[in-house]
Each structure stands twice: as C-alpha cells, then as structure tokens.
Amino acid sequence: AQKITQTQPGMFVQEKEAVTLDCTYDTSDPSYGLFWYKQPSSGEMIFLIYQGSYDQQNATEGRYSLNFQKARKSANLVISASQLGDSAMYFCAMREGISSGSARQLTFGSGTQLTVLP
Amino acid sequence: KAGVTQTPRYLIKTRGQQVTLSCSPISGHRSVSWYQQTPGQGLQFLFEYFSETQRNKGNFPGRFSGRQFSNSRSEMNVSTLELGDSALYLCASSYRTREANEKLFFGSGTQLSVL
Numbered sequence: 502a503q504k505i506t507q508t509q510p511g512m513f514v515q516e517k518e519a520v521t522l523d524c525t526y527d528t529s530d531p532s533y534g535l536f537w538y539k540q541p542s543s544g545e546m547i548f549l550i551y552q553g554s555y556d557q558q559n560a561t562e563g564r565y566s567l568n569f570q571k572a573r574k575s576a577n578l579v580i581s582a583s584q585l586g587d588s589a590m591y592f593c594a595m596r597e598g599i600s601s602g603s604a605r606q607l608t609f610g611s612g613t614q615l616t617v618l619p
Numbered sequence: 620k621a622g623v624t625q626t627p628r629y630l631i632k633t634r635g636q637q638v639t640l641s642c643s644p645i646s647g648h649r650s651v652s653w654y655q656q657t658p659g660q661g662l663q664f665l666f667e668y669f670s671e672t673q674r675n676k677g678n679f680p681g682r683f684s685g686r687q688f689s690n691s692r693s694e695m696n697v698s699t700l701e702l703g704d705s706a707l708y709l710c711a712s713s714y715r716t717r718e719a720n721e722k723l724f725f726g727s728g729t730q731l732s733v734l
Contacts, residue, residue, distance in 0.1 A: 546725035609662035
C-alpha cells in the first residue's frame with residue numbers, strides 16, 4: 502500500500518487565488534511527521550512546512566498552511582494568494598518512527614505539478 | 620551559509636560503466652542522505668550516512684553504494700550501470716538531531732543519463 506498518496510497529478514490556479522494540494526498518508530506509527538517540499542524546475546527540493554502527529558494546531562508558514570485531519574489521515578497544503586513563482590512540483594512526505602529516533606528517511610508521494618496562471 | 624552542493628550537475632554514461640557522484644553538505648551537518656528520483660518510481664530513499672557510517676539503506680541492489688568522509692562529504696557510486704539507473708540523484712543533509720521536525724536540506728541533484 503502507498504504510504505503517501507497525492508491524487509492530483511496536475512493543478513491550475515489563477516494568480517492571487519488560494520489552492521489546496523491534497524495528501525493522504527498511511528501509517529500505524531503513532532509518532533510521525535509530515536512535510537511538504539517544493540521542487541522547481543531547477544531540481545532542488547525546498548522545505549515549505551512541517552506538521553507533527555502530536556501537534557494540536559495546524560502548521561502555518563507565511564502563505565503556506567497545512568490542513569491536518571488526523572482521523573482522516575490527510576495533510577493538505579493550502580497556498581494562499583498564489584504567485585507565478587509558486588509554479589513547481591509539490592511533494593508531500595512522511596517520516597515515521599520519530600519516537601524511536603531511528604528512522605530518518607522521508608517517504609515521498611508522487612507529487613502535484615502546480616501551474617499558476619497570470 | 621552555503622547550501623548542499625552536488626557535483627557534477629549532469630552526467631552521461633553508457634551501460635556497464637560505473638559512476639561516482641559527490642555531495643558536500645551544509646557546514647555543520649553530519650548526516651547525508653541520498654534519494655533517486657525517476658518519472659516512474661518517484662523519489663526513493665537510497666541510503667543515509669552519519670559519522671562516516673551507513674545508518675539506513677533503501678531497497679536498492681548492491682550496485683549502489685556510498686561512503687562518507689570525515690568532513691561529512693559523501694559520495695555515491697553506481698557500478699555496472701543499467702538504462703533504468705537514469706535518474707535525478709538528490710543529496711540531502713541535516714544535523715541528525717532527535718527533533719521530530721528536523722528538515723532535510725536538498726541539493727539541486729545530479730542528472731544521470733545512461734545510454
């Protein structure tokens with residue numbers, strides 16, 4: 502079974518509008534972290550936002566916010582006031598086993614290609 | 620502070636050859652992880668090195684190997700290249716704390732093409 506599922510291969514949004522990128526995850530570990538990364542055409546993965554499984558509030562970082570619904574195992578990224586520079590591939594990722602401190606690698610979803618239209 | 624540096628940026632090899640990719644982490648970071656990115660398989664974890672020791676390994680054949688030097692720089696090697704090894708290879712570094720929210724800092728990758 503896929504651990505991270507991103508069901509939107511591509512999304513379009515008008516400049517200055519908000520957009521939600523979907524991410525669902527699957528884990529039996531009670532301690533995990535969820536990350537969103539942005540990958541522009543240059544290839545570098547850029548960290549956007551993090552949500553821990555025990556965090557009580559949804560994470561926010563500037564124009565980025567995470568709609569975390571633990572019971573539904575979803576962690577959707579919301580980008581407000583889209584800009585042309587937001588056009589990129591967006592990846593949702595999970596790190597499990599946080600409490601044990603042993604597993605450090607991230608498991609990534611397949612990504613969503615976001616295109617911001619002028 | 621300089622970011623993660625990967626060299627070379629592009630590489631073209633033929634089947635059967637071997638290749639070595641290099642990664643210099645952010646100063647102070649002691650953990651280096653490698654990921655393979657392909658259109659078909661997406662991003663897959665290869666291995667992680669910390670203090671010159673491999674800590675974790677993904678599900679890749681033994682042709683994929685790596686090492687880390689005392690200055691935390693890392694290299695990965697792929698021997699007997701196959702067409703399917705064509706990919707973007709990304710390196711990521713971190714302090715490797717026990718903090719749950721520790722993020723990985725990625726380089727721009729090495730685009731390997733196997734002909």
